[in-house]
Amino acid sequence: MKLPWQKYTAHDNSSEEEKRVLQGYSLYVFKKYLFIIICIVATILIAGLSISIGIGGISIIRAYEILIEHVQGNIVNEIEDYIIWGVRLPPLLGGLIAGAGLAITGAVMQSTLKNPLADPYTTGISSGASFGATLSIVMGINIIGVGNQYGIVLNAFLFSLIPMFAIMIVSSMRRASATTIILAGIAVMYMFNAMTTIMMLRADPVALADAYSWQVGTLSLIKMKDLPIMFGFVLVGGVSLMLLSSKINILSAGDESAKSLGVNADTLRIVCLLIVSMMAAAIVSFTGIIGFVGLVCPHICRMVIGSDNRYLLPASAMFGAMFLILANLIGNNIIAPTTLQVGVITAFLGAPVLIFLLIKLKKETW
């Protein structure tokens, strides 16, 4: 079986120039896969660090051994097993899933809306989720009448989908162009932000602190039983978007060219918006609003491997996963035993990276 970059072979009657171009193209494709492989290896190393650093004096290798022992049903040390599986693994896995999901949705939003500032929250998802969570925390109103943390999660999820429906209604009356989607998203975002602000102004200090803490974004509230839902949405959505990646590439040629190549640009944008909204809603409802992952990670990947979504989406997913768990690792340990929430760290890391990109980026990226 040939590896992806080995598919391109010269014919017997190919000229030397053709052979040179094909070899160059194979190498060009290989470099993209190499970047993805490097991200996977780095993620494994950082994941090992994440679950080993802290109390217990567990090394990276011992941490991975504990994981394998648990899977095999052969637990050697119950305390170490609880520390790794019960305490450190759920936020780590949640971080991998959320990081991958936010980065891949950010890459898709930037490509479909042709806007380098787009991220998973451009359509107002974060504002809707924030409103739903605040409604639960401050007012105690849950749409599906479930108390405790799951009331907040469900509220955040359901309200985060409202902006998506609003955009679809607007798009059905006008064309679903990139500008229409962005402007409708901004309008909905401002409306939800205003309603959230009103509630927070009237909240008592404890509820206000909880609501604000939710908005900043954290992985620490994720439990093992939350992971299948998050993973399910991100896996199905991520695979769907990767299958659409060739068509998303065609949008970069403009709507007229896309239609002449058989791709209905408006329909594709709406389908991508639906998938992105579901993925982002599922992530945000468990983690709160973690910023910059969806904005910065795709751009970093574009600098290295270019804008071809066939490679950019999986690369963004791996880089985003690595970025978020690295941010969480820093937040947990930089001023230990106090924890800095991951949303704060991603902003501290992401903002200077974004400024660096703006200054140093060559024109060809966008």
Add this chain to the structure above:
Amino acid sequence: MKVDMEKVTFSYSRDAFVLKDIDLVLDEPGLTCIIGPNGVGKSTLVKCINKLLIPTSGSIFLDETDVKSLNFKMLSKKIGFVPATTSDSFSMSVIDTVLMGRTPHKHLGSENEDLHIVYNILEDMNLTHLALRNNNELSAGQHQRVSIARGLAQEPDLLILDEPTANLDIRHQVMVIELLKKVAHENKITVLMISHDLNITAKYADKVIVMSTPGVIHSVGTPREVMNEDMIRYVYGMNSKILDMDGHLHIILGSAVSDDEMILLHRNECDYGN
């Protein structure tokens, strides 16, 4: 492939007609140029053929099939379109940009064959040295040649190009037109090209469609049949001299006709030369 336009009208509002009762048949392979002044509906006409615009009334048939019944995917296998301007956002390498043109024909396992087809087109367009460059790094003329290459990669029955030579230097203008004519004759397809260059049209077109205000077809025929001093005066409002040398027509432009004279020329809506 036969294109049959019957009483096609296009307007953005009740009073603002862009196209009026267009009847046109394209059924011969070769290079067909559409000429006419700005705003007369040339781009609108071609965009109605590939459903980028929907006519207000009338019908368009492709090989007896109404275009309305065909979706974009079906149309993309028959019609290729190279727009006048292309988007530059998040661009990819030249080779990947041209590979997009293979989308209607792509299937599992076709990657290698698609790449060979694309390489041959890049070679014909003199772009192989730019194959791995990013599209964003190219000049306007190189960019346009890449767009044309993508249209050729689609291997359509009808290739529509909206002013494909607008940004090209004279050498590349001739190179591209000669390639388009060669592709049209060798592959027995129709290449439909909007052009503002009357001399290029006169020298290379197999068929010329002349459009004039108010969005009507003035005349259709070979360059010798339709391109004459009276047509240029009426349609473009320009005086000219046409010489017949080296086997084709040469158009030398003179002064512009005055506005009063233009009004007089069009007052009777003289069906000149039709």
